[in-house]
Amino acid sequence: MGIIKTIKLTFDYIRRNEEGDVEGITTAVDDLTLDIQPGDFVAILGHNGSGKSTLAKHFNSILHPTEGTVLVDGKDTMDEDKVWEIRQTAGMVFQNPDNQIIGQIVEEDVGFGPENMGVPTKEIWERVENSLKQVGMYDYRKASPNKLSGGQKQRVSIAGVLAMQPKCIILDEPTAMLDPQGRAEVIRAVTQLNQKEKITVILITHYMDEVVGADHVYVMDKGKIAFSGTPREVFSRVEELKSLRLSVPPVTELAYELKKAGIPLPDGVLTREELVEEVSKLKKEGFRRIVR
Amino acid sequence: MSVKDCILIADHLTYVYGSGTERVVKAVDDVSFMIHPGEMIGLIGHTGSGKSTLIQHLNGLLAPSEGSVYYHGKDIHDNGFDRKTFRSKVGLVFQYPEHQLFEETVHKDVMFGPKNMGLSAKEADLRAYEALKMVGLEDEYFYQSPFDLSGGQKRKVAIAGVLAMRPEVLILDEPTAGLDPKGRDEILGLVKSFKEKQNMSIILVSHSMEDVAEYVDRIMVMDNGKLVYDDVPEKVFAQYKHLEEMGLRAPEMTYITDELRKQVFPSLPVVTTLQEAKEAILGTFLLDSGVSL
Amino acid sequence: MLRDITLGQYYQTESILHRLDPRTKILASFFYMLSLFLFTNVYVYVLALAMLLLMIELSHVPFKFIIRGMKAIVVLLIITAVFNLFLTKGTTFVSFWKFTITEEGLRNAGFMSLRLIFLILGSSIMTLTTSPNQLTDGLERVFGFLKIFKVPVHELAMMMSIALRFIPILVDETDKIMKAQLARCADFESKNIFKKAKSFIPVLVPLFVSAFRRAGDLAMAMEARCYQGGQGRTKMKPLKYKGRDILTYLVFVLYLAGIFVCGILLPKLLPIY
Numbered sequence: 001m002g003i004i005k006t007i008k009l010t011f012d013y014i015r016r017n018e019e020g021d022v023e024g025i026t027t028a029v030d031d032l033t034l035d036i037q038p039g040d041f042v043a044i045l046g047h048n049g050s051g052k053s054t055l056a057k058h059f060n061s062i063l064h065p066t067e068g069t070v071l072v073d074g075k076d077t078m079d080e081d082k083v084w085e086i087r088q089t090a091g092m093v094f095q096n097p098d099n100q101i102i103g104q105i106v107e108e109d110v111g112f113g114p115e116n117m118g119v120p121t122k123e124i125w126e127r128v129e130n131s132l133k134q135v136g137m138y139d140y141r142k143a144s145p146n147k148l149s150g151g152q153k154q155r156v157s158i159a160g161v162l163a164m165q166p167k168c169i170i171l172d173e174p175t176a177m178l179d180p181q182g183r184a185e186v187i188r189a190v191t192q193l194n195q196k197e198k199i200t201v202i203l204i205t206h207y208m209d210e211v212v213g214a215d216h217v218y219v220m221d222k223g224k225i226a227f228s229g230t231p232r233e234v235f236s237r238v239e240e241l242k243s244l245r246l247s248v249p250p251v252t253e254l255a256y257e258l259k260k261a262g263i264p265l266p267d268g269v270l271t272r273e274e275l276v277e278e279v280s281k282l283k284k285e286g287f288r289r290i291v292r
Numbered sequence: 293m294s295v296k297d298c299i300l301i302a303d304h305l306t307y308v309y310g311s312g313t314e315r316v317v318k319a320v321d322d323v324s325f326m327i328h329p330g331e332m333i334g335l336i337g338h339t340g341s342g343k344s345t346l347i348q349h350l351n352g353l354l355a356p357s358e359g360s361v362y363y364h365g366k367d368i369h370d371n372g373f374d375r376k377t378f379r380s381k382v383g384l385v386f387q388y389p390e391h392q393l394f395e396e397t398v399h400k401d402v403m404f405g406p407k408n409m410g411l412s413a414k415e416a417d418l419r420a421y422e423a424l425k426m427v428g429l430e431d432e433y434f435y436q437s438p439f440d441l442s443g444g445q446k447r448k449v450a451i452a453g454v455l456a457m458r459p460e461v462l463i464l465d466e467p468t469a470g471l472d473p474k475g476r477d478e479i480l481g482l483v484k485s486f487k488e489k490q491n492m493s494i495i496l497v498s499h500s501m502e503d504v505a506e507y508v509d510r511i512m513v514m515d516n517g518k519l520v521y522d523d524v525p526e527k528v529f530a531q532y533k534h535l536e537e538m539g540l541r542a543p544e545m546t547y548i549t550d551e552l553r554k555q556v557f558p559s560l561p562v563v564t565t566l567q568e569a570k571e572a573i574l575g576t577f578l579l580d581s582g583v584s585l
Numbered sequence: 586m587l588r589d590i591t592l593g594q595y596y597q598t599e600s601i602l603h604r605l606d607p608r609t610k611i612l613a614s615f616f617y618m619l620s621l622f623l624f625t626n627v628y629v630y631v632l633a634l635a636m637l638l639l640m641i642e643l644s645h646v647p648f649k650f651i652i653r654g655m656k657a658i659v660v661l662l663i664i665t666a667v668f669n670l671f672l673t674k675g676t677t678f679v680s681f682w683k684f685t686i687t688e689e690g691l692r693n694a695g696f697m698s699l700r701l702i703f704l705i706l707g708s709s710i711m712t713l714t715t716s717p718n719q720l721t722d723g724l725e726r727v728f729g730f731l732k733i734f735k736v737p738v739h740e741l742a743m744m745m746s747i748a749l750r751f752i753p754i755l756v757d758e759t760d761k762i763m764k765a766q767l768a769r770c771a772d773f774e775s776k777n778i779f780k781k782a783k784s785f786i787p788v789l790v791p792l793f794v795s796a797f798r799r800a801g802d803l804a805m806a807m808e809a810r811c812y813q814g815g816q817g818r819t820k821m822k823p824l825k826y827k828g829r830d831i832l833t834y835l836v837f838v839l840y841l842a843g844i845f846v847c848g849i850l851l852p853k854l855l856p857i858y
Contacts, residue, residue, distance in 0.1 A: 245474030
């Protein structure tokens, strides 16, 4: 049983004109079925407008399917009695770091979730302390969020979700507004949570390099899953990704280009080390064989 | 190129925040450089290195604490200098298009700049069309509300809003932030076309070393308010160790070829772009295998 | 200008007043303000001044910093004084040209100005020593009894706390928007008031659009973190009265008693005014 499961999920946005009449219907998520296993690091890739954020908002019962079903830890998101349980199970981190921090002091913000859940005071403090330590923000617990960098703010947001002790964290483009340093901080924190705490991570992004460490990658287009697989499998399909307004990590692209030019490199090279190793293997084997 | 045909000269610029208080910060510290017509410059530096403060000096939004900015040889902070016209000549596009879009239609919004310059309605109208064509926005969007557009389209409209003033220098603060890979390529391709077609000078503030390596012919590196490097990409990125100390890095291609040079091909040159890396590696393969090029 | 207003600003330092329960400080400032309106004579004002000085001393906030807050109300102060000075009828004190200053006017102007100064300083000490979130917490509890009258006390406190968090962000954003429009040759320096008002439309529209977007995002983020109003919430930092709070209440009860003595008894024994 997956931790998050969608069965034939469809979501329509109804567009209205200024008078409030229905102007048209946009299908943001289209008959989508997926099953995410507990403990996995799952990435959902897609260009702007591919429906990936709309999909993510279903996992937390913020949006509800027009048709089909979403199950979070076996609970149907349409079941109104289960909404708060679902939101505790599947915590959500959003794109804009400024628009999701409620507290005026870091520790108070992290305590916001547990307060809402009615956790006793003493336990709130324990949870806040632990969560802040897990994302490496404990030293900033007394700071004002306004004084933090983007990456730090996002880590506080992650801590805020962690304090609710979820089984799964959904991150909806958490790095889109950050600089490279902030992006690296966030991805590092999330990867650690997945590996150490075995929390299921669903990362929604359009930065290719953030996806390399995932267990499974879904590529979305027009509200559907275009294809999916391990990062290596997904990044082997360079041309397809490009036709979906995406790309591949620079190393992968270089290997792909070299292969196109006649050097027999494998598909889906993901890291620098891999490429260097493959090239040096080729050198040892002798070049004459490979040059056409 | 000489001082004479410079568009902009920054001469020992220093900008101090919070003077008179205990915490005095030199956001820009004794920075000097020149900008010539048709140059495409990448401005890099980690967050807080002073990039944003620096670019605001170049169109007179901030006045330097010390030093001067010269536009075609004239000090822009001299009495009687027409700063309004000057601002139209050195166009600055900020990071978030949401910070400038406000009119009912895209077309009207783009007319805002020309109208402020005191141009006639007809002229402003023409300029808006011209600018929207330049950024390649489809006609069907011209009379839509700018708030209904996608992120990439908004960014194009924001750029058009500055282009409509026909600037000589176009400064873009992270024009690709938040866009998907295709959207990033589109915007950067567009910017490059301005340089090529209208000989506009471009300053591109970016966090993406890949983009900078791919598109610019000169890189300025800011750290701690100081201009640390001002050189061609190969020279700057060859110093990647130093860049890393400043919280920056070189493009992935530089690192890959560097590793390859250490472990496999000692003769590989320093490269910065995918195309260069591909050619260099292929060339070395051929050379090593005894096939002459 | 805006930077000069210390009213509502928090000054971070270590002092007994900072450690007090916010409810204590809110109620104490209320008592203090009340004391200024009960009686008007020299004795009462001397006692009020003594209390004020004691609190300023205990707050560890630099006197200069507190006084800076007064700059913003200088105009108000002058207007109050001038009105009282010239418009109070009574025994003529001095008279020149068309103006007459009466003894009563002099007295009123003096007391009114003092009252205003004491009011502002007294409440400043409360806000300077209470962090905004403590203040909202305190207000929520102090006015908690209003819940019986269906006043959404928790919601109002939450609104206030969110407003306080977003003010710096929106101020920063306004600056960015103004710069973006200045870069398009916008002119905010027109002398003509209508033109000036109109010139701010390009700033206000993006600002409102952004504020609404932020509000939407924030609501979503709060719901995602299980926020469902004040019902069933626990507190990370519950308010608890300590010995020092009881002491403070005692001090203020004594102070109020002193005010009554000064207001009723003393003038009878030693009449000055």
